[in-house]
Amino acid sequence: MNSKNKYGYLFISPFFIVFSIFGVYPILLSLYMSFTDYKGIGSPYSANWVGLQQYARLIKDAYFLQAFINTWKIWGVNIILQLALALILAVIFSDMRLKLKGVSLFRAIFYLPNLMTVSSVALLFLYILDWHHGALNGLLLRAGLISKPVNWLGQPHTAQLAVSLIQTWLWFGHTFIIIFAGIEGISKDYFEAAMIDGANRVQTFFKVTLPLLKPIMIYVVITSLIGGLQLFEIPFLISQNGLGGPEGSLVTMVLYLFNQAFKYRNFGYAAAVAYGLFLIILVFSVIVFKGMFKEEV
Amino acid sequence: MKMKKYLSILLSTVVVATSLVGCGPKTGEKSKTLEVKKDKVLRVWSFTDELKKPLEYFEKKYGIKTELTIIPTENYASKIQPVLESGVGAPDVFTAEIAWLKQWTDLPYWENLSEDPYNADEWEKDYVPYVFNLGKDSKGNVKALSWQATPGGFIYKRWIARKVWGNDDPAFVAEKLSTMENFLKAAEELKKAGYKILPDEGALRWFAKGSDPKPWVNEKNELQLTQAQIDFMDYQKKLRDNEYTAMAPEWSPAWFASMQGPVPVNAGWEKDINKVKGNKTEVFGYVMPTWGLHYVIKPNAKNTAGDWGLTNGPSPYFWGGTWIGIYSGSDNKGAAWEFVKMMTHDEEFLNWWYKETGDLLSYKPVTDKVKDSASDSFLKGQNHYQFFLKEADKINPNIVTKYDQGIDNIWGNVVSEYVNGKKTKEEAINEFYKQVKNAYPEIITPLDKK
Amino acid sequence: MNKRNFIRGILYAFLTLLAITCLIPFAMMIINSTRSNTEIVRGFSIIPGKSLIENYKNMMYHMDVSDGVFKGIWLGYKNSFIIAVSVTVLSGYFSALTAYGFFAYEFKGKKVLFILILLMMMVPSQLGLLGFFELNKALKTLDTYIPLIIPSIATPFTVFFMRQYLVSTMHPALIEAARIDGAGEIAIFHKIILPIMMPAIATMSIFTFIGAWNNYLVPLVVIFSPEKYPLPVLMGYLKGGKVAENLGSMYLAISMSVAPIIIAFMFLSKYIISSISAGSVKE
Known part of the structure; x- marks a missing residue:
């Protein structure tokens, strides 16, 4: 038996070889770079060592702070809408008295946007939301809902809202499927008991459904948070020259990192930004995890 | 424990391996004669x-196959730089636009054309001086050449001028636009007649740069914002506020x-979009250089060819231009040099190219011959060559810096925030x-001094 | 009863409205890809235009930037397909192998290594992005598919998922029985374990494939030559190019870029949705 155990190493070695080269080493190299003033020319090892200078800059950087706030704003609006929509849909479809039909068709339609190539989605909305000849303004004008075209992507608030809504459009179907599965997983007895006790729909929802769904909700929030803090494609492609305009309102943390590195070639600083981003995700994940842990106890 | 050791050995091997191969393109290996590889x-x-x-043209003339890769301007510099760094693929x-040309002239990406066997220095007298100078690095070595010169003008629709001013x-028209005050007056007259002088306010930026030509960053690495640039913020705002664009x-x-x-114009969009028709919102003219005339306006205005005009705006300016050089790590420098030579120093080709495009060349032996007889039918027979050569x-080539692309973008963004009334x-x-x-x-900015 | 029907009616109306909102961007996209640039600039219409073929020709003309080298959107499909298939196969096979290694054998450092995998699941991919770029620059693998394909041999989440699957479905007695029959360890994995793990591999493969097909940031950073661009990068590239001067062609390009996924979804929707449900409940 023991002699066979060397196969354990054999079986996991491809994973760990590749993992060390393409996973661990880049992370360590990024860390090293964040202590240098590397500019993307030559090799990071020949760049000047500057100690914690890049991190000192990061802490004082008003633009990074702005990127941090932008990212949270865009994510916050999106997660609230997304959860609300998904919950409403899940409750409607799981209602035992209504017995609505067509779940699978609606589910498929709601989920469809999630499969789209994100860069295509960004381009699509870039053109749909265009101030001058976007299809949305054209539609709203024709319907008489607005009298002047709205410069959706030209003003900070509407631009952020637009990105939030695009994110909601992309993800609410996915969240709905997960929450719906969660409700389906709850024993029917709970609902029947509530019905016998004479609870109405609203009471049932707040007293029975919601508490039982909490672990799943937290799972949804955590995965969405990790994804949301890394938002990049849509702001990058939807803003001119990928700079995150108007007034920097679409500069997310990853977009900031990308532009510092690949536009301005401040690789050293961008590496520090990456570690800053990592730390932020870590802290917030731990907070939410702790929240989840409390629930289980 | 074994595993850990294994991992650490592996890691350090990777580190060593990557640091060993981690050097840029090799320079220095040069042979005095260049072999042209035909296959x-x-x-x-x-x-x-x-x-x-x-x-x-090159393929036909030399029998050498070629392959052109195009990356749009927005991403070109950031895409090609890593390629030049690593040398793979x-x-x-490769070419560079004026906006990032200076980022590369001092890096070892382009072959030094001042050396044997190229000796491009001998060609200096054949070119419009600024074009030749911009292709040099800080030590005066020629790194890239260009076949064109790209001064700017104001390109307008003649029929609108006839209708408004007779x-x-x-x-x-040059007189009408000779100063910014006159320019704004002309804009008002055009507006009353139902026209817009420019497509958008941003077009003024070239006049702003041209009216006090200074580099963004001086030799002490200090940022320089000229009074002219600040004044033009107001001109842009006037254009916007008065709906001149x-x-x-x-x-x-x-x-x-x-x-x-x-x-259709946004500022006055009607509820019924079908009403936005007719010539109420027609644009009068464009602030564009030589290439803008030939590659942008001409193909997009075929229906009105022959009724356009070319003249001066409030200040002279230049915009863009393509420089071309040989990659220092190329293993096919012979053919590369043949192509660069053809593109920039081959009278027969450049003559053909002039006839084909009408583009303004920087190579004097050709421009001297054609400048008196040139006439552009698109511009109602105007001699654009004499205009542009003047x-x-x-x-002044000294205003070009390696920061131009980035700083131009940043400046454009903050000015539009001012114009929009956001700041x-x-x-x-x-x-x-x-x-x-x-x-x-x-870069040292005025904020650092406080 | 009547009241219930009334509520039902309202709810159906709401759901239909939501479904329409969901589909409107697709409708705009498809309609506008049949209209000419001038028509689109003038305003929106729900009536399709007649310029589909013209838009296609214009799109292909401008995408075909270098004679014979770059065949536009079809090449984008091909590149994305090559990458996504390779990633899916490598990730499926090696994740199953790794998961089985952790499941079936006892060896020193096993726990530490498994915890390492769990930790790596939490690390955002951007953390190592710049180092990854520099590594590939040094290895001279930039502008190749190596940095897009090879790292998929190590996909922590898939390994984790498959190990959980093995724990819940495999009985160690099966392996013992095979050993007694004289089968070698490697043969056991390929002949017995791999078939058993197929449902888990299939589930993960769908998501791996979609993820690889839609991946944007890494190829954006490591691929330079347009003829090697996968579809998502190609789409971003169009934005600054000649195709974008004609809105009809641009809408058509976007439609074509999402078409394969929509078609695949029509056949696989039930399976995909049940996989998402199953995955989340197990968590």
Whole structure:
């Protein structure tokens, strides 16, 4: 038996070889770079060592702070809408008295946007939301809902809202499927008991459904948070020259990192930004995890 | 424990291996005679399709196959730089636009053309001086050459001038636009007649640069914002506030469409979009250089060819231009040099190219011959060559820096925030300083002195 | 009863409205890809235009930037397909192998290594992005598919998922029985374990494939030559190019870029949705 155990190493070695080269080493190299003033020319090892200078800059950087706030704003609006929509849909479809039909068709339609190539989605909305000849303004004008075209992507608030809504459009179907599965997983007895006790729909929802769904909700929030803090494609492609305009309102943390590195070639600083981003995700994940842990106890 | 050891050995091997191969393109290995490899494909990278026809010409003339890769301007510099750094999949010849030309002249990406066997220094007298000078590095070595000169002008629709002022003569229109005060007066007259002087306010930026030509960053690495640039913020705002433009941003589909005919204007959009028709929102003219005339306006205004004019705006300026050089790590330098030579120093080809495009060349042996007889039917027979050559003499190449692409972008953004009323002038300028510092920490801005 | 029907009616109306909102961007996209640039600039219409073929020709003309080298959107499909298939196969096979290694054998450092995998699941991919770029620059693998394909041999989440699957479905007695029959360890994995793990591999493969097909940031950073661009990068590239001067062609390009996924979804929707449900409940 023991002699066979060397196969354990054999079986996991491809994973760990590749993992060390393409996973661990880049992370360590990024860390090293964040202590240098590397500019993307030559090799990071020949760049000047500057100690914690890049991190000192990061802490004082008003633009990074702005990127941090932008990212949270865009994510916050999106997660609230997304959860609300998904919950409403899940409750409607799981209602035992209504017995609505067509779940699978609606589910498929709601989920469809999630499969789209994100860069295509960004381009699509870039053109749909265009101030001058976007299809949305054209539609709203024709319907008489607005009298002047709205410069959706030209003003900070509407631009952020637009990105939030695009994110909601992309993800609410996915969240709905997960929450719906969660409700389906709850024993029917709970609902029947509530019905016998004479609870109405609203009471049932707040007293029975919601508490039982909490672990799943937290799972949804955590995965969405990790994804949301890394938002990049849509702001990058939807803003001119990928700079995150108007007034920097679409500069997310990853977009900031990308532009510092690949536009301005401040690789050293961008590496520090990456570690800053990592730390932020870590802290917030731990907070939410702790929240989840409390629930289980 | 074994595993750990294994891992650490592996890791350190990777570190050593990567640091060993981690060096840029090799320079220095040079042979005095260049071998032209006929059986190898010559690979060229550029940011527009303007080299497509010259490469076809080259293929026919030399029997060498070529391959052109195009990356649009927005991403060109950031895409090609890593290629030049690592040398993998690198082209034999690559071009640069003036906005990032200076980022590369001092790096070892381009072959030094001042050395044997190229000896491009001997050609200096053959070129419009500023064009030749911009291709040099800080030590005066020639790194890249260009076949064109790119002074700017104001390109306008003659029929609108006739309708509004009863005169479409370039000298007359130049007088109408000779100063910014006159320019604004003309804009008002055009507006009353139902026209817009420009597609968008941003077009003024070239006049702003041209009216006090200074580099963004001086030799002490200090950021310089000229009073002219600050004054032009107000001119831009006046254009916006008085609705003198069609609000069609450069390179947007609406901008292209405005060359062809009327476009809807946002400022006064009617509820019924079908009402926005007729010539109420037609754009009068464009602030564009030589290449803009030939590659942008002409193909988009075929229906009105022959009724356009070319004249001066409030100040002379230049915009863009393509430089071409040989990749220092190329293994096909012979063919690469043949192509660069053909493109920039081959009278037969350049003559053909002139006839094909009408583009303004920088190579004097050809320009001297054609400048007196040149006439552009698109411009109602105007001699654009004489006009542009005169403008080219006014160009000061010392205002070009390696930061131009980035800083131009940042400046354009803060000015539009001022124009949109989002920021006061002081806030906008302050924001400009901060953003420049953030992008280029090595530049000294006025904020550092406080 | 009547009241219930009334509520039902309202709810159906709401759901239909939501479904329409969901589909409107697709409708705009498809309709506008049949209209000419001038028509689109003039305003929106729900009536399709007649310029589909013209838009296609214009799109292909401008995408075909270098004669014979770059065949536009079809090449984008091909590149994305090559990458996504390779990633899916490598990730499926090696994750199953790794998961089985952790499941079936006892060896020193096993726990530490498994915890390492769990930790790596939490690390955002951007953390190592710049180092990854520099590594590939040094290895001279930039502008190749190596940095897009090879790292998929190590996909922590898939390994984790498959190990959980093995724990819940495999009985160690099966392996013992095979050993007694004289089968070698490697043969056991390929002949017995791999078939058993197929449902888990299939589930993960769908998501791996979609993820690889839609991946944007890494190829954006490591691929330079347009003829090597996968579809998502190609789409971003169009934005600044000649195709974008004609809105009809641009809408058509976007439609074509999402078409394969929509078609695949039509056949696989039930399976995909049940996989998402199953995955989340197990968590």
